[in-house]
Amino acid sequence: MSVQLELGRVGEVVPREDGIPKVTGQFAYSSDLQAAGMLWGHTLRSPHSHARIVAIEISEAVTMPGVHAVLTHEDVPGEKLYGLEFQDQPVLAFERVRYFGEPVALVAAEHPEQARRAAERIRVAYEPLEPIVDAERATESESLHPERPTMGHGYRDDPRPNVVRSLVIRHGDPDAKGDVSVSGVYEVGIQDQAFLGPESGLAVPDGEGGVDVYVATQWLHVDRDQVAPCLGLQPEQVRIHLAGVGGAFGGREDLSMQVHGAMLALHTNRPVKVVYDRQESFVGHIHRHPAKIWAEHRATRDGKLVNVRVRILLDGGAYASSSTAVTSNAASFACGPYAVDNALIESLCVYTNNPPCGAMRGFGAVQVCFAHEAQMDKLAAELDIDPIELRLLNALGPGGSLPTGQRVTGALPVAEVIRRAAALPLPEPEELPRDPLRVPGGSGNTTRGEGVKRGVGFAVGFKNIGYSEGFDDYTAARVRLAADGNAEVHCAAAEVGQGVANVILQVARTELGTDDVTLAPHTTATVDSAGSASASRMTWMASGAVRDACRAALEERERNGGGEVDIERIYRHPRTSPLDPETGQTTGERSHVAYACAAMRVVAEVDVELGLTRVVWIGTAQDVGKAVNPQAVTGQIEGGTAQGLGLALMEEIQTRDGLITNASFTDYLIPTTLDMPPVVSELVEEAEPDAPYGAKGVGEPPTVVSTAAVVAALRAATGRDLARVPVRPDEIVGL
């Protein structure tokens, strides 16, 4: 019997169910949660970037009106430290604070204003310490973590203080000489995820000593596995439920209010809601690592890369978060998607008293792409070779190797994305005079054409899909078939705006051959882990798990001759192996699961006298494997491109002595519609052999490549080096 599907299978355009509710303000975000008898939690945070805590006095705060609880580190019921990779971060600071905004105490009160006022009456005696704010001097400074939690994890042994991870990749002959050599030093500022929905959630005690936490997050089960030990509870006593997520981009991988809300809820036996305000959100999550990168490219006279030597310094801030993986990613992709026989790559991440850094869209590949693409343009200029030809000449592809020694076995159509992006027709220059909004400076009315120059830039980049280096995570899905034919799919994959809810439904409809599929709430309560909505992995992994569970359910029903079925399946990607701690070479067949690449061409106009920019046009070709939902794919490409453009032109957390000085959307600028042009997206569909339906993740490659491509266009327009992002007007005008 053939079934007419109406709602969309794999490969079809499926509009988002939450699209209209979000643009009309009807969508319930985690900050909209309510519960009867609810209290409001507030977090007292450190005003210092580095200080010794001498004493915490709460006696006045607890007597304030409406206050139900005031908690400090002494009240943490279980483990006092947590972390994604190392347990190095206190639930609430004790002995010392290591970054500006570090949580020190909690208040629960009837009203949020009462909670804030009570927090002001908590007396914390600090003895300020000299903050370590210069990453280049961190390894010569006093250790911020004298317990050295980074030691003994199988990484290279680097005895210097404040090393989060130090990785050296030696590939081929690291001293190999070329005919020509180009060098550069590149810097990347601290970018924030700048999600619009601030950290928020609701913790509800279950009356039996356990707690339910409703929260906007990226990985429900790893939240649970960090929260439960801090509360001194068993994992099943803590249930994490996904609440409406207002953007994530890596910034919700780490815990924010989860343990704090649960502590207050369990202490007061009342539901407790915590909502950060915008200013607090800037210290409430980790950021993109600021980086300094020294690069030297050696090549033959005819443009073949001979040797790439790169030194990468990442400022991890006060706590490790996922810095070790970012350190490794930056090293893996430091040469770009090019075949390089010889390389020496040193990647170092250090602890400082700057804002903590961790996962953000692109995850180490963004910083190095900015550097390697600038280097490729420099090399093209040195050799007088067309920059696109130079990239094609060196393009990596199946059969080639990464500097880690891993051979590319799956799909990696680098040359194809370069050719497709390069073939996109560029827009003609617009006539003057024109709509005053369509010039650099936009609504500021700064030019009628004076000083405006046009430039075209190009960049290629790639990164890994999925977790790497032996971190073999998995995704579970559970399918329940009712007697009436309805199918209910359970998967804890976090819908963070990327569209995984539709992916799950599309796969289930495709596999089950029915429209009658519902997606159960994302929770730890009914299904095993889905892993993180990170690393461009969720589409691949959720597709595999849901596919396998659906097929198993159909088989089970067939075996039973009908009736109800309830079955759960675990899906795993091909296994990966760690890197050798001494050589940085892969110790098995692969350390990354797979890769995705993108090429991008950007046309920009720059007012070279004022240093203002209008990006006119962006065209990109991206390796997507298979577009499960083409509309969602182009949405990810446009959004990811905007985020990279933001880093190129304006997005930077500024600090002074470790204190954030622009913690607001007044002064931390993100692109508006006048800054972000329409994007022409070419989807290159070359099926990934290891992936379900051949689909790769698509969220990160556009961000990896767009920062580099936008700055390349600015260099072409201005003739300046522009070795730091975000590019400041001062640098364009040469001040």
Place this chain on the structure above:
Amino acid sequence: MQEEATTLGAVDVLTPRTLEEALRLKSETPGAVPIQGGTDVMVELNFDRARPPALLNLNEVAALRGWSRTNGRVSLGAGLTYAEAMEHPLAELLPALAEAARTVGGPQIRNRGTVGGNLGTASPAGDALPPLLVAGAEVNVASVRGERTLPLHEFLVGPKRNALAEDELIVGVSVAAGAGRETFLKVGPRNAMVIAVVSLALRVVDGELLAAFGSAGPVPALVRAPLEEASSFPEQVAAAASPIDDVRGTAAYRRHALRILAGRALDRCLA
């Protein structure tokens, strides 16, 4: 109850219907913060930077709204919104103000934010202030004690400080119509919805050049020169500024940009 209300930071909202009532309420409750569009005041409240005892909601006072034209001068009500300043025919009478209004926020902010609010906040970055300065603005203020008028440059006494007595309200501002030989330019690192890194208004009238800059000193300030000094005027404007380094830009860039803006403004107004 009273204590809880205080702890909660409850704010009385006083809503007068007439200017007379507004002035009486302001006199009785000098700590009441006037609010019209709320685009500045609400940010202060939401960021927990201010907990005034009361807000004086001026949205229902008809006398503060709109604008009128008498004897070559244009009177703008304190409640004139940026969106209204961009509309015909006011935009043709005061083109620099219209251009400045277009740079303020997004459409929602321009529908709510007012010229009176810009005067009240008296920020060095207030976008309406340079166009008003070059138009010879006089600020009309009133209290139960009576009315007075003072030139805008005397009204702006420091960064975020104005000359209002605690019982006074801004009624409006009167300016000389510009008739086209004026413009406004604003630099920000983003193409919309940005606070001025530096801004400049220029008016050419009766053989005189009048420029006013924003975000390049403690208050927006006026620079005047005879028309014959047009070629050195950009230097004069840059030299008159006293910019600082802050999170939005450097002093060196601000001075550089002012010079460029002044040159371009002259080209536009003298063409």
